[in-house]
Amino acid sequence: MTVYLPIAELSVNIFIILGMGAAVGFLSGMFGVGGGFLITPLLIFYNIPPVVAVATGANQVVASSISGAITHFRRGTLDMKLGSVLLVGGLLGATAGVWVFSWLRRVGQLDLFISLLYVVLLGTIGALMLQESLRAMRRAKMNEPLPLKRPGQHNWVHRLPLKMRFKKSKIYLSAIPIVGLGFGIGVLTSIMGVGGGFIMVPAMIYLLRIPTNVVVGTSLFQIIFVTAYTTMVQAATNYSVDIVLASILMVAGVIGAQYGVRAGQKLRGEQLRALLALLVLAVGIRLAVGLVVKPDDIYSVVVGGMSF
């Protein structure tokens, strides 16, 4: 059964889109990630124009982050104040990102830039995750104890001015790195269509030394608002959010996520992480191949575009 996507301007098989949404939802539930970094490349592989894939990906992340944020809010593992400071940076970053996005689109380099960013990001994160999970697996086999973490130690981040007190997180930290982190994630949201949790969570834990229990809930809080804002801005400037595509993905995604959560509780952590790492690497490699292989046609036509 085919369905016509009005903004992407092409007909797709609805079951393939449903399957894509469910599979990514399943993985995101299993690993506690938003799934934007998988859905956007998958849509591009399925010939959805990157412009539409990115904007629609951001919209899809809104839905997949909400139920998680609600859970964390109920449990009290969400620092509103910290989230709001992150959000200030995030909104600024998303605005700047959409501006860069529109400019790249105008000069005809957007598709390349999106692919390059994905290759770099997926390659780095996949490699780091694989390394970490392999080390953990080896350690588990040899029954070695976990190395002691030193959360109390301070680094350069803690010497910055403009310090604020975050009661819920029980930390006293400068607003500069928080806004900066939010800004960077905001840029990624608008250019790549991701929530950015897979970067924000480790950065909050290792760089800002924020207690692990509030990290996921707080990052989800900021992701919801930044992705919602990005969806609005992309809709207003690039007209590239496909409501039909997004709806199919969201419905399949939230259902898939529920089963993913259950499956994730039964499987072992390290093996799971190694699997995700391999998947992330595979997507990155597939995108990299697309960049270096000679395209079928080196020419392309865009209607209405004024280039300079």
Next chain:
Amino acid sequence: MRRLLRSALLLAMLAPPAMAQAPLGQPPAVREGLEIGASTSEIAITSDFRGADLTIFGALTNADELLLAIGQYDLVVTLEGPRDYATVRRKERVFGIWMNTQSMTFEQVPESYSMASTRQIDSLDQASSLNDIGVGIEHLALNPVGYIPDSGLIGEFREAYRRLKLASGLYQRDTSGVRFVSSSLFRASLKLPANIPDGVHVVRASLFKSGQLLLQRELSLRVVKTGIEQAITDAAHNRPLAYGFLCVLIAVITGWGASLIFRKD
């Protein structure tokens, strides 16, 4: 009326080159006329449109029977889509990666172009005059925006543009699409591509006699897209903020709804 006719006759006699062009040397007493008509002035298409044929009927009046019999009259019927700028980009390998390096924007070219003719139009006339009237895919005016010194480069980009447009189905040609139904009536079948743009299209019929353009007739045709998909596209472009808000709202409801439905406690 009679005086007008007399002066036209006089004019025809005073112009020996025009007489010389008629192969049998008979100066036409009356000029040929051409009329065309379509069954509709508006085509409504839905999103499941897979392309269709548009039939244009036309009549040739006062045609020379003999010239008609030996096929000296030729007709080219075109359907031109709305005009807009079009940018062609070319990729090149830079540090092992294929990226767009050069681009050229053409001024106001039709987004779609469907053509039917009685025969191969390049055999109709010298290419130069087809270029002047802009009839035929190979003869459409493709003028780059800005000054480009390298004419070879312009040629390459023009060729790429035509090739890509033909490949996408937006430009089509059928060299046997116009057929005479009787000695004066003809029928042209134009192909409407599945991805036809909406807007005002122009049907243009050109009558050639012994390879010379005699006259042209035009009529406009509006292509309107209908259905829910078009309503969505219109909303996205005309009311982008409301549309974006709706997208976010759907996401919130979906996410929230899922957390209510699948709540364990």
